[in-house]
Amino acid sequence: MSRLPLPDPAAGATPDRPQHHGHRPLHAAVILGTRPEAVKLAPVLRALEESTDFAPLLVNTGQHREMLDQMLARLQLTPHHDLAVMKDRQQLSDLTGRLVEGIGRVLRAEGPDLVIVQGDTTSTLCGALAAFYERIPVAHVEAGLRSGVLDNPFPEELNRLLVSRLTRWHFAPTERAGARLRSEGVPADNVYVTGNTVIDNLLWVRRRAAGRSAFRTGLRGILVTLHRRENQGDRMRAMAATLLRLARRSDVEILLPVHRSPAVRDVLVTALRDQPNITLTDPLDYFDFTASLAASDLVLTDSGGVQEEAPSLDKPVLVLRTTTERPEVVTAGAARLVGTDPDAIHAAANGLLDDPALYRSMAEAPSPFGDGRAAQRITTRLAEDFAAGPAAGIAVGAAAGDALPARW
Numbered sequence: 352m353s354r355l356p357l358p359d360p361a362a363g364a365t366p367d368r369p370q371h372h373g374h375r376p377l378h379a380a381v382i383l384g385t386r387p388e389a390v391k392l393a394p395v396l397r398a399l400e401e402s403t404d405f406a407p408l409l410v411n412t413g414q415h416r417e418m419l420d421q422m423l424a425r426l427q428l429t430p431h432h433d434l435a436v437m438k439d440r441q442q443l444s445d446l447t448g449r450l451v452e453g454i455g456r457v458l459r460a461e462g463p464d465l466v467i468v469q470g471d472t473t474s475t476l477c478g479a480l481a482a483f484y485e486r487i488p489v490a491h492v493e494a495g496l497r498s499g500v501l502d503n504p505f506p507e508e509l510n511r512l513l514v515s516r517l518t519r520w521h522f523a524p525t526e527r528a529g530a531r532l533r534s535e536g537v538p539a540d541n542v543y544v545t546g547n548t549v550i551d552n553l554l555w556v557r558r559r560a561a562g563r564s565a566f567r568t569g570l571r572g573i574l575v576t577l578h579r580r581e582n583q584g585d586r587m588r589a590m591a592a593t594l595l596r597l598a599r600r601s602d603v604e605i606l607l608p609v610h611r612s613p614a615v616r617d618v619l620v621t622a623l624r625d626q627p628n629i630t631l632t633d634p635l636d637y638f639d640f641t642a643s644l645a646a647s648d649l650v651l652t653d654s655g656g657v658q659e660e661a662p663s664l665d666k667p668v669l670v671l672r673t674t675t676e677r678p679e680v681v682t683a684g685a686a687r688l689v690g691t692d693p694d695a696i697h698a699a700a701n702g703l704l705d706d707p708a709l710y711r712s713m714a715e716a717p718s719p720f721g722d723g724r725a726a727q728r729i730t731t732r733l734a735e736d737f738a739a740g741p742a743a744g745i746a747v748g749a750a751a752g753d754a755l756p757a758r759w
């Protein structure tokens with residue numbers, strides 16, 4: 352089996368690439384395509400930009416459009432490439448085909464030293480797969496999350512498993528995620544526990560104190576987001592009915608920024624528009640969303656990122672899903688996995704609103720997702736390993752014969 356291309360520290364800069372300390376900076380292609388990837392890779396991009404060791408290249412797959420463009424603009428990120436793959440009501444297999452082809456083309460043209468992907472979306476999987484085909488080593492940010500159920504969340508659990516087989520640097524957000532990777536046979540030397548970059552970004556945004564809450568009243572605020580595929584259809588209709596029931600309380604306002612997916616919008620907007628205690632909005636600008644989160648009293652969500660952000664702002668979370676890949680937040684006491692049964696959701700929300708001691712215990716629970724310095728740890732580790740070259744195992748495929756190398 353041939354070796355992966357190693358960066359050659361003696362090679363100097365190519366004509367169009369800046370020179371640094373006698374070495375050329377490492378070209379890191381950062382691939383993202385959806386809103387949460389932008390949130391969680393923005394701190395990594397900032398750290399790469401600030402480091403003299405790297406020249407980052409931002410590749411936007413365009414899996415999302417309005418929601419991602421809104422986020423990129425707000426976070427001051429300008430892609431070098433935009434594959435613009437999004438189609439209305441896109442099917443996973445079609446999207447996957449367009450992404451692998453488009454990302455492969457960019458990687459061949461740019462020839463980066465490494466590829467960085469984040470999380471578990473179709474863009475994440477296709478970014479890692481295209482890098483593997485082009486024999487470029489992959490760094491995976493937010494590695495090692497597992498629900499243990501292959502089709503829940505769908506298709507993200509499978510995406511995570513596959514990306515882990517394609518990855519050289521596994522940046523795990525928590526000790527548990529790191530241990531999970533090692534238990535699956537990932538070499539311990541390739542797993543680094545860093546914290547979650549979502550906290551880096553949240554602190555960055557909150558330091559700027561920008562953004563306005565979208566709650567309209569001074570009532571107790573319930574912030575809701577829903578979008579997961581496994582919650583779409585009848586389940587989402589039932590959840591909408593539960594929100595209507597909850598909104599009958601005269602002391603609450605429900606704020607629901609509606610995801611752009613037509614499968615979500617068609618159900619939620621139809622069921623919940625023109626209700627006195629319910630505020631529906633388009634997806635909020637990140638600064639306004641975090642200001643709304645800070646102004647809320649309680650969060651109901653099936654989002655990954657939102658359940659990570661809320662505990663940092665001392666907001667209790669009810670997770671509207673049947674499985675979780677983030678049990679740390681439940682164990683810490685900041686969130687409860689309430690499932691999707693309408694009565695259970697209704698009872699759990701009322702319980703929190705009516706029991707001040709229970710509310711306090713959840714609100715005061717610690718956030719398990721790190722200290723806001725994850726991106727720095729990631730870039731430092733990458734720079735050190737590239738400086739060490741083969742000693743750090745960068746030629747990961749070299750010793751493993753013809754099969755997919757076990758060390759990968």
Ligand code: UD1
Pocket residue numbers: 385386387414415416417418419437438439440441471472473474505506507578579580611612613
């Ligand atoms: C994707 C990710 C999911 C992540 C979510 C973040 C996959 C398989 N899933 O789910 O893990 O939690 O993003 O929000 O990658 N759409 C628009 N405008 C937009 C964005 C989406 O119209 O700005 C439409 C698309 O055309 C599509 C639908 O929304 O029809 C769903 O988008 P898609 O990227 O397929 O999956 P998400 O449900 O957004």
Ligand code: UDP
Pocket residue numbers: 386387390576578608609633634635636637638640641653654655656657660
């Ligand atoms: N978010 C936002 N505006 C909104 C809703 C969410 O900026 O109206 C942010 C939120 O702060 C979090 C991210 O989007 O950082 C979560 O994205 P999403 O729920 O779409 O995806 P997931 O995290 O579930 O993959």
